[in-house]
Amino acid sequence: MRLRTYISIIAFCTLTLRLSAGEITVAAASSLRAPLEKIAEIYKERFNSEVKLVFASSGKLASQVQYAAPYDIFISADMNFGLALFEEGLTDGGPRPLANGYLALWSSSPLPNDIYPTLTDPLFGKIAIPNPEFAPYGKLAYDFLKDEMLENRLDNKLIIGSNVSQVNQYIHTDQVQMAITSWTTRYQLGSKGYWKKLSSFKLVNTVSLLQSAEDPGLAKSFIAFLFSEEAREILSEYGLESTTYK
Amino acid sequence: MIWSPIILSLKLAFVTTLVLYLIGIPLTFVQSEKRGWYSPFLDALFSLPLVLPPTVLGFYLLVLLSPQSTLGQFLSNTLGIQLIFSFQGLVIGSVIYSLPFMLQPLSNGMDSLSPQLRESGHLLGYSRWQTFYKLLLPNIKPALLTGGILAFAHTLGEFGVVLMIGGNIPDETRVASVAIYEEVEAMRYSSAHLYSAVLLSLAFTLLLIARFSAKKLNRQWA
Numbered sequence: 130m131r132l133r134t135y136i137s138i139i140a141f142c143t144l145t146l147r148l149s150a151g152e153i154t155v156a157a158a159s160s161l162r163a164p165l166e167k168i169a170e171i172y173k174e175r176f177n178s179e180v181k182l183v184f185a186s187s188g189k190l191a192s193q194v195q196y197a198a199p200y201d202i203f204i205s206a207d208m209n210f211g212l213a214l215f216e217e218g219l220t221d222g223g224p225r226p227l228a229n230g231y232l233a234l235w236s237s238s239p240l241p242n243d244i245y246p247t248l249t250d251p252l253f254g255k256i257a258i259p260n261p262e263f264a265p266y267g268k269l270a271y272d273f274l275k276d277e278m279l280e281n282r283l284d285n286k287l288i289i290g291s292n293v294s295q296v297n298q299y300i301h302t303d304q305v306q307m308a309i310t311s312w313t314t315r316y317q318l319g320s321k322g323y324w325k326k327l328s329s330f331k332l333v334n335t336v337s338l339l340q341s342a343e344d345p346g347l348a349k350s351f352i353a354f355l356f357s358e359e360a361r362e363i364l365s366e367y368g369l370e371s372t373t374y375k
Numbered sequence: 376m377i378w379s380p381i382i383l384s385l386k387l388a389f390v391t392t393l394v395l396y397l398i399g400i401p402l403t404f405v406q407s408e409k410r411g412w413y414s415p416f417l418d419a420l421f422s423l424p425l426v427l428p429p430t431v432l433g434f435y436l437l438v439l440l441s442p443q444s445t446l447g448q449f450l451s452n453t454l455g456i457q458l459i460f461s462f463q464g465l466v467i468g469s470v471i472y473s474l475p476f477m478l479q480p481l482s483n484g485m486d487s488l489s490p491q492l493r494e495s496g497h498l499l500g501y502s503r504w505q506t507f508y509k510l511l512l513p514n515i516k517p518a519l520l521t522g523g524i525l526a527f528a529h530t531l532g533e534f535g536v537v538l539m540i541g542g543n544i545p546d547e548t549r550v551a552s553v554a555i556y557e558e559v560e561a562m563r564y565s566s567a568h569l570y571s572a573v574l575l576s577l578a579f580t581l582l583l584i585a586r587f588s589a590k591k592l593n594r595q596w597a
Contacts, residue, residue, distance in 0.1 A: 137475075155546065159560075162561060181544070181545045181546070182545075183542070183544060183545070184557075184560075185541060185543070193460070193542055196437070196441055196460070197441075197442040197451075197457060197460070198459075198460050198542055198544075199457075199460055199461075199544065199547075284437065288567055292560075294560045294561060294562075295560050297562065298559060298560055298562055301562050317562075362467060
């Protein structure tokens with residue numbers, strides 16, 4: 130008899146409080162954390178709907194979607210991960226361009242125009258970039274390093290953050306002397322250090338509706354809000370240019 | 376909302392400990408009463424999570440339960456449940472990972488019992504299981520308590536397995552240890568401090584309770 134009691138207690142405890150009514154889960158690239166948290170707050174208050182945000186590098190989220198993660202919407206920092214998921218039939222329609230993001234160079238002290246000698250100087254501290262494999266900004270950062278012919282010359286100075294947020298955290302806590310991150314970070318940590326926008330390194334942030342969405346109607350209404358004037362204004366507050374597509 | 380990671384951690388630890396009692400007691404019986412040539416291998420197997428990096432366990436569970444695996448497909452198509460990215464999956468991961476923390480105190484407790492107890496059981500005509508359940512188990516109450524508390528505290532602190540198979544989903548798999556990591560990444564250090572302080576005090580209090588009650592029970596039963 131005690132066994133039955135135990136099992137019923139366990140069964141009760143494992144009942145996850147899944148309030149499926151009026152709830153969507155958005156998996157978004159870490160680089161969009163600041164603007165998306167604001168946008169979601171407004172949406173939650175106005176439409177009295179629960180919006181859960183999960184932030185990680187776009188690649189990690191994409192692979193979670195392949196593992197049937199319970200996400201409704203996938204917002205990627207680039208086009209590629211969204212396309213890959215579309216080709217696997219995991220999204221409802223292709224990735225929709227939301228805004229353009231740019232790469233940014235941050236340093237704790239001003240850098241000269243020719244950064245090669247400075248960065249390869251053994252006395253120069255650590256340099257952080259997001260993971261080139263999973264974070265689109267990381268891949269761009271690595272491309273930038275290749276352009277400067279630095280990709281093999283940094284030895285053990287290169288710190289690979291798992292995503293943009295982690296790199297930002299390194300900047301914020303002075304753990305690195307230089308970092309390559311998203312230009313949106315400049316609007317969160319602007320007062321710190323020196324920022325340079327690398328305009329030739331651009332990413333198209335995209336939105337995908339996932340097939341795993343529990344309530345596609347609800348998800349679509351949030352996506353519509355993402356493309357609204359109000360949301361676009363918030364995005365541009367963080368240096369993200371609206372795309373001309375709708 | 377802000378307390379939801381703590382509540383999730385407590386829920387996970389509570390459920391895991393319950394399950395571990397249900398599994399651990401029969402396993403202790405097998406370990407202590409049914410010794411054979413296979414025993415050293417079983418002992419090593421059950422102690423594996425102690426030394427195994429959590430990511431190894433997380434990885435194997437992912438492979439085993441993923442929607443592409445045979446087991447994963449059976450679970451989702453036939454039973455309609457998905458274990459990856461769910462609380463139930465976390466329970467499974469935690470049970471495996473905290474198993475030695477329940478088993479070791481229990482088997483140490485069994486080792487410390489005098490053989491006369493077993494002999495009394497035999498004299499009373501009890502089967503091996505009856506002897507175990509009616510005579511031996513009640514005499515290792517301190518070990519039972521220690522096992523439960525250690526399993527509970529260990530599950531509270533779990534990170535690697537939880538992150539790999541849970542996915543950091545708010546209110547579902549974002550337990551306190553993962554939430555701290557998230558808050559630090561988001562540069563919300565006050566929340567990180569809050570969760571860390573709560574976990575630290577909880578763990579410390581539990582260990583204190585374990586120490587004092589085990590000692591007290593020992594005096595009663597010695």
